[in-house]
Every structure is written in structure tokens, then in C-alpha cells.
Amino acid sequence: MDAIFKALADPTRRKLLDRLFRKQGQTLTELIDGLDMRRQSATKHLAVLEEAQLVTCQWHGREKLHYLNPVPIAEINRRWLDKFSGDRAAAILNLRDALQENDNE
Amino acid sequence: MDAIFKALADPTRRKLLDRLFRKQGQTLTELIDGLDMRRQSATKHLAVLEEAQLVTCQWHGREKLHYLNPVPIAEINRRWLDKFSGDRAAAILNLRDALQENDNE
DNA sequence: TTGACATGCAGCTAAATTGCTGCATAATGA
DNA sequence: TCATTATGCAGCAATTTAGCTGCATGTCAA
Known part of the structure; x- marks a missing residue:
């Protein structure tokens, strides 16, 4: 880990x-x-x-x-994202994408 | 990031x-x-x-x-997991859980 | 007001990390 | 066979980092 x-x-x-x-x-x-x-x-x-x-x-x-x-990456989510906060976070990210604010790194 | x-x-x-x-x-x-x-x-x-x-x-x-x-955690997945490899990795982790091999950290 | 408590900030030392140079090993192809 | 190419391994200097001590600040409650 x-x-x-x-x-x-x-x-x-x-x-x-x-x-x-x-x-x-x-x-x-x-x-x-x-x-x-x-x-x-x-x-x-x-x-x-x-x-x-x-x-x-x-x-x-x-x-x-x-x-x-991809397996170790998938493990990270499971540690600190329960179903509800994970869904909420995904929704926020989708919204952010929709607003073109994808300034990575 | x-x-x-x-x-x-x-x-x-x-x-x-x-x-x-x-x-x-x-x-x-x-x-x-x-x-x-x-x-x-x-x-x-x-x-x-x-x-x-x-x-x-x-x-x-x-x-x-x-x-x-939870948002930054959710961002990590999106970077290196496309839908297919992500699903596959999740399946592997579920299988691992079923086998009780959850020796974290 | 005053003592106790929750927290912040500065600075120090030891340890870990990065990117480099130099050399060694092994496989490919003419 | 032999030059070329793909990679590994060892060691070095500069930077970063973790945890500590000591002191300062601000809030609460008696």
C-alpha cells in the first residue's frame, strides 16, 4: 500500500x-x-x-x-470513498467537466 | 494535482x-x-x-x-481508469474481498 | 481578570529522494 | 564475429521531508 x-x-x-x-x-x-x-x-x-x-x-x-x-488505482477509491460521497464527488467532477474547467496538473 | x-x-x-x-x-x-x-x-x-x-x-x-x-480522491480514478479497465479492476477487488485477502497497509 | 486549553509558527537535525555520470551486461543484425 | 542497441547497476551531490523543541497567540470559563 x-x-x-x-x-x-x-x-x-x-x-x-x-x-x-x-x-x-x-x-x-x-x-x-x-x-x-x-x-x-x-x-x-x-x-x-x-x-x-x-x-x-x-x-x-x-x-x-x-x-x-489498473488494480492499485481502483484500491484507492475504496479506502476513502463510501458509495454516497463517491457518487457525490463523481457528480461534482462531471459538473466541472461540463464547465470546461479541466485544468489538470 | x-x-x-x-x-x-x-x-x-x-x-x-x-x-x-x-x-x-x-x-x-x-x-x-x-x-x-x-x-x-x-x-x-x-x-x-x-x-x-x-x-x-x-x-x-x-x-x-x-x-x-472526497472530490480529490475521485479525481485519481478518472486519470488512469477508463470504464473497461476500471470495471475489471473493481471485479478483481471484489473477488479478493470475497476471498478474505484484505490485508491493507 | 486570569489560568487553562487549543492551536499556530519558527527553526533544527536526520533521513529519504531525485537526477546525474560511468561502467557492465546481453541480445540483435550485418 | 563484432558493432550497435536495450537495459541494468553502483555511487554521488543537491534538495526535500518528518518529527522534534520552544515559544507565541487567541479563546473559554471561573
Whole structure:
């Protein structure tokens, strides 16, 4: 549990998750393409995400393919959102979207 | 956004959220009752949670009452869970619950 | 008014974290 | 075989963070 939140605490790791969310099964070099960061840094970040089981990996020859695992994310909701407050929060977010106030990050 | 994840990264802050989830509207001294921590530390933690808007406060005389705000939590799901993977993850978690494997934290 | 209580604010130290450089390993393809 | 490519591992400097102590502020109640 602690590993999940620690992993999500860093903006670079969240950006890597965003990239995996858009396209699964990317290699390390593919993931950092266009990012202002050395390969070795990303390796450390991906190791953190992997340990938290937010990212699952699969070797193909010398290539390591990365996949986003949705389960840990789903666990977060269940901890602090009961059905009623969860529905209310979702409604608020839908309203916010409708008002175009989607200024993320 | 960054503030939310940074706030959730610390186990002490998550414990404070757990306590607020169980009982809303607690004061500072009520919140730290039974915890092995000085009052001043908890003040800093609550300030972090407050800045991330995970906790909302309300003054009543000299007492500061704390409330859990579910909206930022709901935002996390929307970022990395599309409808299909979210449903699948929820199903996995329900299955896990049914198998009694709820060893949190 | 005055003592007790709830809380805030400043500053210190120890520990953790980030991103880097440098080098090693292993697989692919000409 | 051998150069190239994909990745891992070790270690370093700078920054951030957690929890503490000490003191200040403001409210309540006798």
C-alpha cells in the first residue's frame, strides 16, 4: 500500500503512467522519447512503479515491455470513498467537466 | 494535482484521513489522541492535507474542526481508469474481498 | 481578570529522494 | 564475429521531508 502512494507522489512517474495509459506495451527508450530526462532516471522510476505493481513488465528478447495495471488505482477509491460521497464527488467532477474547467496538473 | 499525491504519500497523513473517514468534524487534539506523535507534527500534516484540499476545515471559537473531502480522491480514478479497465479492476477487488485477502497497509 | 486549553509558527537535525555520470551486461543484425 | 542497441547497476551531490523543541497567540470559563 505504501509503495503505491510513494510511487504516485512523483510527477515524473505520473507522466510515465499517463504515457502508458495512452499506449500500453512500450519499451524504456520508447517511453522516455521526448522527455527531458536520462534513461537511467526513468529506469529507477519504472522500478518504483513496478514494485508498487502499478506497472507490469514482460520481457521480449532484449526488450522490456511495460503495461499499466489498473488494480492499485481502483484500491484507492475504496479506502476513502463510501458509495454516497463517491457518487457525490463523481457528480461534482462531471459538473466541472461540463464547465470546461479541466485544468489538470 | 501534485499536492494531492504528495499529501497521500505519507502513511501518517493516510492514517489521519482514515480517522476522518470514520468520524468527521474532529479537532486536532481529538485526531492525535492515541497516536504516537506530537501535536506540532500533526499540525504540519493537516496543513499539507488542507492545501491539497483533501481536508476542509471550519473554525468554531478556538476549535478547528476537520472534514474529509472526497472530490480529490475521485479525481485519481478518472486519470488512469477508463470504464473497461476500471470495471475489471473493481471485479478483481471484489473477488479478493470475497476471498478474505484484505490485508491493507 | 486570569489560568487553562487549543492551536499556530519558527527553526533544527536526520533521513529519504531525485537526477546525474560511468561502467557492465546481453541480445540483435550485418 | 563484432558493432550497435536495450537495459541494468553502483555511487554521488543537491534538495526535500518528518518529527522534534520552544515559544507565541487567541479563546473559554471561573
